[in-house]
Amino acid sequence: MRRLRLIVAVLLCLSTVAGINAQSSDSAGSSEYLIKAGFIYNFAQLVQWPPATFSQADSPIVIGILGTDPFGEIIDRVVQNKKLDGRSLVVKRLKRGAPLRDCNILFIGSSEAAHLEEVLQSTKNLPILTIGEMPGFAVRGGIINLTVEGNKVRFEVNIEAAKQANLNISSRLLALARIVPQAADGKKSE
Amino acid sequence: MNLQNLSIKRKLMLITMLTSSAALILSSVSFLIYDLISFRRQLSQDLMTQAEIIGFNSGAAMAFKDEAAATATLSALKAKDDIVAAALYSPEGKVFANYSQGDKRLPSSLPSHLQENGYRFEGGYLQVFQKVTMNGERVGTLYMLSDMRQWNLRAKRYTGIIVIVVLICSSLALLLSSRLQKLISKPVLHLEDTMRMVSSNKNYEIRATRFYGDEIGRLIDGFNTMLSEIQLRDSALQRANNELQTSTHELEVEIIHRKRTQDELLTAKQAAEQASRAKSAFLANMSHELRTPLNAVIGYSEMLEEEVQDSGKISNIRDLQKIQAAGKHLLALINDVLDLSKIEAGKMQLHIEVFEIQDLIGEIVTTLTPAIGKNENAFQLRMPKEIGTMRGDVTKVRQILLNLLSNACKFTDHGSISLEVDRLRTAGQDWIRLRVGDTGIGISTEQQGNLFQEFTQADISISRKYGGTGLGLAISHRFVQMMKGRIMVESAPGQGAVFTVDLPVQAAAEQIEPMQPGETVSSEASPEVKTRGDTILVIDDDTAVRDLMSRSLTKLGFHVVAAAGGEEGLRLAKQLRPLVITLDVIMPDWDGWTVLNKLKADAELAEIPVIMVTIVDNEAMGLDLGASSYLVKPVDRERLATLIEKHRAMRFSTVGKPGVPPANWPPKSQKSSRKLEPVGPRRD
Numbered sequence: 019m020r021r022l023r024l025i026v027a028v029l030l031c032l033s034t035v036a037g038i039n040a041q042s043s044d045s046a047g048s049s050e051y052l053i054k055a056g057f058i059y060n061f062a063q064l065v066q067w068p069p070a071t072f073s074q075a076d077s078p079i080v081i082g083i084l085g086t087d088p089f090g091e092i093i094d095r096v097v098q099n100k101k102l103d104g105r106s107l108v109v110k111r112l113k114r115g116a117p118l119r120d121c122n123i124l125f126i127g128s129s130e131a132a133h134l135e136e137v138l139q140s141t142k143n144l145p146i147l148t149i150g151e152m153p154g155f156a157v158r159g160g161i162i163n164l165t166v167e168g169n170k171v172r173f174e175v176n177i178e179a180a181k182q183a184n185l186n187i188s189s190r191l192l193a194l195a196r197i198v199p200q201a202a203d204g205k206k207s208e
Numbered sequence: 209m210n211l212q213n214l215s216i217k218r219k220l221m222l223i224t225m226l227t228s229s230a231a232l233i234l235s236s237v238s239f240l241i242y243d244l245i246s247f248r249r250q251l252s253q254d255l256m257t258q259a260e261i262i263g264f265n266s267g268a269a270m271a272f273k274d275e276a277a278a279t280a281t282l283s284a285l286k287a288k289d290d291i292v293a294a295a296l297y298s299p300e301g302k303v304f305a306n307y308s309q310g311d312k313r314l315p316s317s318l319p320s321h322l323q324e325n326g327y328r329f330e331g332g333y334l335q336v337f338q339k340v341t342m343n344g345e346r347v348g349t350l351y352m353l354s355d356m357r358q359w360n361l362r363a364k365r366y367t368g369i370i371v372i373v374v375l376i377c378s379s380l381a382l383l384l385s386s387r388l389q390k391l392i393s394k395p396v397l398h399l400e401d402t403m404r405m406v407s408s409n410k411n412y413e414i415r416a417t418r419f420y421g422d423e424i425g426r427l428i429d430g431f432n433t434m435l436s437e438i439q440l441r442d443s444a445l446q447r448a449n450n451e452l453q454t455s456t457h458e459l460e461v462e463i464i465h466r467k468r469t470q471d472e473l474l475t476a477k478q479a480a481e482q483a484s485r486a487k488s489a490f491l492a493n494m495s496h497e498l499r500t501p502l503n504a505v506i507g508y509s510e511m512l513e514e515e516v517q518d519s520g521k522i523s524n525i526r527d528l529q530k531i532q533a534a535g536k537h538l539l540a541l542i543n544d545v546l547d548l549s550k551i552e553a554g555k556m557q558l559h560i561e562v563f564e565i566q567d568l569i570g571e572i573v574t575t576l577t578p579a580i581g582k583n584e585n586a587f588q589l590r591m592p593k594e595i596g597t598m599r600g601d602v603t604k605v606r607q608i609l610l611n612l613l614s615n616a617c618k619f620t621d622h623g624s625i626s627l628e629v630d631r632l633r634t635a636g637q638d639w640i641r642l643r644v645g646d647t648g649i650g651i652s653t654e655q656q657g658n659l660f661q662e663f664t665q666a667d668i669s670i671s672r673k674y675g676g677t678g679l680g681l682a683i684s685h686r687f688v689q690m691m692k693g694r695i696m697v698e699s700a701p702g703q704g705a706v707f708t709v710d711l712p713v714q715a716a717a718e719q720i721e722p723m724q725p726g727e728t729v730s731s732e733a734s735p736e737v738k739t740r741g742d743t744i745l746v747i748d749d750d751t752a753v754r755d756l757m758s759r760s761l762t763k764l765g766f767h768v769v770a771a772a773g774g775e776e777g778l779r780l781a782k783q784l785r786p787l788v789i790t791l792d793v794i795m796p797d798w799d800g801w802t803v804l805n806k807l808k809a810d811a812e813l814a815e816i817p818v819i820m821v822t823i824v825d826n827e828a829m830g831l832d833l834g835a836s837s838y839l840v841k842p843v844d845r846e847r848l849a850t851l852i853e854k855h856r857a858m859r860f861s862t863v864g865k866p867g868v869p870p871a872n873w874p875p876k877s878q879k880s881s882r883k884l885e886p887v888g889p890r891r892d
Contacts, residue, residue, distance in 0.1 A: 053273075060271050063343045102343070170273075190268035194277050 048092065053171045054164055055093040058123065058149060061162060062102055064188035067122060071145045078108040082121035084137065085129035087111055088151075123147045126160065134158060145184050156198040161185065163198075174198045217393040224385035229378050236370040244363055248356070251290075252327045252334055255354055258288065259338035263350045266296055266305070267342040275305055282307035290357035292333075296340065297349045304348055318349055332356070395424045399431060412439035488549045495546035499539060506535040544679040551686045558690055560715045561769075562755075562762045563602040565595045565640065569629060572609050579617045580625060585646075591629040597762070598640050600715040604687040609642060611680040612707045616646035623647035623704070631713070638713035639693075647704040656697055660685035684709075691715055744852065745786040746770045747777035747803065748821070749795040757790060757821075760845050766852070774798030778806055781813050788852050791835075793822035801833060808834040817855040819848070 062079055079102060097107035114133060118124055124146050130137055131152050138159040141148055148160045155163035156176040161183060163174040178200035180187050262281060269277035278296050282305055285291045296305040297318040327336045334356050340348040402416040412435050416428045513528045550556040569591060580587045616625045628643040651659060660681050688695045691711050699705035744766045746757045754770040761768045769784060771777035774795060781789060793800030800822060807813045817836035827838040837851050
């Protein structure tokens with residue numbers, strides 16, 4: 019069932035959340051990342067960070083983009099002027115080797131596929147929601163992996179990884195996700 | 209069938225049933241409506257809750273555009289039968305996920321009015337719409353449609369229950385009312401039955417039974433009391449009816465009896481009237497017949513007296529005078545009886561003419577002088593010098609005065625008798641007042657009451673002592689009445705009496721009527737009338753001329769008779785044999801020439817001189833035809849008087865009857881032997 023649910027197509031003409039109109043006339047790439055940016059925003063809504071994560075009540079949620087940035091300005095526009103529980107969202111573009119501790123959400127671009135283990139190792143046990151878009155990302159220890167099935171954007175969740183990161187993911191999010199197990203050896207289970 | 213004419217029984221049942229059913233239906237329907245309204249509210253609340261849950265559940269799916277997940281969420285509605293369709297719409301209003309049960313499909317774009325949370329009823333469906341949010345952000349709209357199956361079902365079921373309950377209750381009410389209505393209807397029906405029996409059998413002995421002590425019971429009591437009363441009255445009425453029948457029968461017998469009596473009375477009355485007429489006729493005839501021999505008796509006794517006086521046989525004179533007096537008295541009686549019978553028969557008529565009052569009074573005084581002196585009474589006459597003329601029946605006035613004065617003389621001894629004549633004017637009319645007073649025996653008040661009635665004297669003893677018929681006053685009274693005058697008496701026993709007669713100076717014109725031949729009885733009975741030397745016949749169709757001629761000639765002392773036409777003139781000429789005839793020429797019917805011809809053609813009348821008085825100046829023709837003289841109007845009175853005097857002188861010298869001179873002409877030539885003349889020969 020869950021599998022079936024993931025296959026259901028999202029109508030192209032639908033807008034993304036947060037009221038930003040989808041530009042169906044844009045290239046397939048920009049449309050895809052518009053949706054993905056929206057998804058990232060939605061994930062921020064359905065994930066609870068440990069209370070100690072934020073130093074202040076209005077400390078922003080920091081979205082780090084590691085490696086090559088596939089979004090461009092799109093993601094900035096999506097989170098612009100948005101607030102979650104009084105926190106604004108801030109996008110930071112990070113180079114490899116930059117400290118990741120300050121991030122609350124870390125998008126790991128495909129350019130970092132070769133160094134994935136290393137990156138994941140550095141965020142281990144930190145309350146950082148790691149999001150990737152490469153096959154086996156979740157299985158290898160990432161928390162959410164964005165996939166494209168047909169022409170629809172879907173996602174996989176590694177609950178074990180979330181628990182290790184001490185993040186609480188809403189069941190509503192889990193209900194829509196494909197849950198993948200943690201591979202002991204870090205290999206892709208599928 | 210008219211509801212109002214239903215029987216009481218049915219009405220009562222109907223009232224009970226209608227009342228109870230109405231109450232029941234009203235309360236049930238109120239309850240039903242209340243229940244359905246609250247149930248509907250409950251339903252919509254339930255549906256709203258449902259919508260909230262579904263909306264919440266589908267929020268993430270909407271946010272992540274997971275149609276499959278959203279559709280799966282909507283599929284959970286399968287458990288709810290009444291939700292026929294549901295859909296999720298994106299914020300742009302496009303269908304995102306769809307759910308339907310049966311044929312009902314929701315529109316592909318969200319209706320514009322369904323933007324806020326809420327519900328509405330439309331077309332038998334309950335529409336619910338709910339915002340779908342995620343973390344406070346709107347991600348879409350949920351739209352659900354319920355056919356309110358439970359509600360409809362509940363409404364149907366409850367309606368069914370109510371119908372059944374109403375039916376059961378109505379049946380129960382019918383049953384109860386059909387038994388309980390007898391409480392009211394039974395006595396009423398019984399009363400009605402009784403009433404019908406009473407009215408159809410007319411038997412008032414039947415009584416209605418009283419069942420209960422309520423109003424109807426009292427009504428029945430009242431009805432029974434009424435019946436008793438009617439019964440009582442009925443029998444009383446029956447009794448009265450029987451009595452009435454008996455008395456009616458008696459009355460009928462009485463009526464028949466009276467009718468017979470009435471017929472007899474009528475016959476008797478007719479016979480009496482017949483007899484009365486016969487009596488009157490007989491009286492009239494007898495009077496005429498009696499007068500003829502009486503005239504002879506009186507006339508010859510007068511002649512004898514003169515002869516005896518001439519021969520000197522004085523001893524016989526007293527006897528002859530007694531015969532004369534007795535004859536004259538008898539004549540007076542006969543005249544009175546004749547007058548009265550004519551009055552009674554309604555045949556007495558007035559002969560109106562103008563006369564000098566002074567002449568009349570003088571004549572009467574002269575006539576009565578011996579009678580006044582008989583009882584050694586003094587006589588006083590009071591009369592203004594210029595008393596003038598009056599228009600009336602001189603004969604009747606004379607008779608009245610003679611009657612009153614004779615009576616005064618008769619009933620007064622060594623006293624005084626007075627006659628007052630005066631003019632007065634009352635009630636817009638001129639009157640002549642004649643008062644005759646005496647100092648005689650007087651008349652008591654009771655006697656005055658029937659003083660003027662026929663055959664009545666004041667006292668029976670009077671007729672023995674004083675004689676007389678008792679007709680004088682009655683006749684005077686009748687004459688006064690005929691002349692529209694009045695007669696009164698003032699008297700007391702021993703104080704004398706005063707009789708007052710008022711007569712109009714101008715008698716009514718319509719009473720001027722020519723005498724009928726049948727009435728001129730006295731003219732036949734008394735030959736002297738034919739040659740009465742002072743009568744002048746005036747024939748003229750003009751009333752004024754007639755009146756003027758009459759006045760002027762009457763002033764000259766002539767007795768004037770007027771005729772309005774030739775025919776009447778001829779007839780009067782034959783009757784009266786006047787001294788002179790004056791004749792007009794231009795008249796209707798017969799003109800003057802014709803009349804003159806006829807007069808001259810009649811041997812009896814040819815001698816009477818005729819003076820033509822006309823405006824036609826044709827003296828030659830008049831004289832040719834035999835007229836004695838010819839006068840042209842306006843007439844010179846002096847000339848007329850001279851002419852008449854000439855003709856009179858001529859006539860008396862040729863036809864001359866020395867013993868019978870005219871009454872008033874010349875006034876001073878009256879003979880003493882004629883002192884009682886007015887009582888004797890009469891002209892009515």
